[in-house]
Amino acid sequence: MTPTPPDMLCFAxxxxxxxxxxxxxxxxxxxxxxxxxxxVLMSLGAQxxxxxxxxxxxxxxxxxxxxxxxxxxEKAGWVRRGRNPQDERQVRLSLTDDGRAxxxxxxxxxxxxxxxxxxxxxxxxxxxDILLSLRDRLKPAKS
Amino acid sequence: MTPTPPDMLCFAxxxxxxxxxxxxxxxxxxxxxxxxxxxVLMSLGAQxxxxxxxxxxxxxxxxxxxxxxxxxxEKAGWVRRGRNPQDERQVRLSLTDDGRAxxxxxxxxxxxxxxxxxxxxxxxxxxxDILLSLRDRLKPAKS
DNA sequence: GTAAATTATATCGTGCACGATATAACTGAA
DNA sequence: TTCAGTTATATCGTGCACGATATAATTTAC
Numbered sequence: 001m002t003p004t005p006p007d008m009l010c011f012a013x014x015x016x017x018x019x020x021x022x023x024x025x026x027x028x029x030x031x032x033x034x035x036x037x038x039x040v041l042m043s044l045g046a047q048x049x050x051x052x053x054x055x056x057x058x059x060x061x062x063x064x065x066x067x068x069x070x071x072x073x074e075k076a077g078w079v080r081r082g083r084n085p086q087d088e089r090q091v092r093l094s095l096t097d098d099g100r101a102x103x104x105x106x107x108x109x110x111x112x113x114x115x116x117x118x119x120x121x122x123x124x125x126x127x128x129d130i131l132l133s134l135r136d137r138l139k140p141a142k143s
Numbered sequence: 144m145t146p147t148p149p150d151m152l153c154f155a156x157x158x159x160x161x162x163x164x165x166x167x168x169x170x171x172x173x174x175x176x177x178x179x180x181x182x183v184l185m186s187l188g189a190q191x192x193x194x195x196x197x198x199x200x201x202x203x204x205x206x207x208x209x210x211x212x213x214x215x216x217e218k219a220g221w222v223r224r225g226r227n228p229q230d231e232r233q234v235r236l237s238l239t240d241d242g243r244a245x246x247x248x249x250x251x252x253x254x255x256x257x258x259x260x261x262x263x264x265x266x267x268x269x270x271x272d273i274l275l276s277l278r279d280r281l282k283p284a285k286s
Numbered sequence: 287g288t289a290a291a292t293t294a295t296a297t298c299g300t301g302c303a304c305g306a307t308a309t310a311a312c313t314g315a316a
Numbered sequence: 317t318t319c320a321g322t323t324a325t326a327t328c329g330t331g332c333a334c335g336a337t338a339t340a341a342t343t344t345a346c
Binding site: 009035103110114129 | 163246268271
């Protein structure tokens with residue numbers, strides 16, 4: 001008996017991630033943010049003045065995704081990008097005043113999301129930890 | 144205290160979905176399939192001769208995603224697309240012989256994936272059900 | 287029986303995501 | 317010191333994903 005998508009864990013994960021993305025969209029759209037942009041904003045809000053590589057490591061994205069994403073955010077006036085004079089290979093990132101103001105408006109989004117799910121905060125944290133345990137078992141990525 | 148991506152459930156979900164996607168990629172690449180194409184193939188393998196809309200409902204994708212995806216699969220020779228003479232609005236989908244042969248090769252992929260995680264099958268099923276309960280609570284999608 | 291509404295699919299534009307490749311800056315070994 | 321190797325970022329091409337819109341076929345209301 002061959003497995004069918006609705007029964008597969010991978011599809012549950014895939015479709016739930018999309019559903020969460022869709023649930024965030026109406027919360028982020030008034031702020032003019034996409035979901036990956038929101039992650040960048042919150043990450044820089046917590047720790048500013050980092051390189052593209054450092055931010056990409058935290059968000060698990062490569063530079064081929066990060067660079068255009070960051071350029072769009074620079075164009076929107078939320079992020080500053082500048083080469084590090086000590087090491088011209090690095091591009092250091094920091095929030096503009098507008099960007100920092102936006103982090104404050106965006107900070108309430110996870111709570112608004114959690115409320116919509118109807119789950120307890122502790123249940124959501126459990127779910128998060130289960131997911132991370134799965135994710136981190138997949139790291140080796142070698143057959 | 145503003146939340147930071149590594150602590151957020153949404154990011155755990157987002158990054159775990161990407162990690163699973165990445166873990167599937169080396170299993171699917173020898174078959175020439177992308178992950179969404181694999182879902183279409185398995186879904187049609189279980190139940191053939193369905194419309195674009197029916198398949199999209201199962202995979203939770205709209206026609207603006209389905210149509211190009213299905214055209215690529217048609218071009219690859221796995222899927223046939225044809226208008227339903229009873230209702231010319233509908234496009235009915237079925238697997239070609241090549242497509243059906245590919246489902247057999249692709250059927251072992253979830254087991255190979257499950258083995259890599261090191262989780263018990265029952266644990267993976269529990270995880271799936273937890274995810275689906277979250278996903279289905281988000282459906283209303285109205286603030 | 288025809289106009290309005292609905293349904294099914296397609297098209298267009300934008301933004302990730304990622305493999306492959308490029309390029310410039312730095313580092314280190316001989 | 318020079319040049320081979322490494323590191324940090326960028327570019328290019330392809331494939332989703334999705335909002336908005338378009339179009340043709342069918343159904344419904346009158």
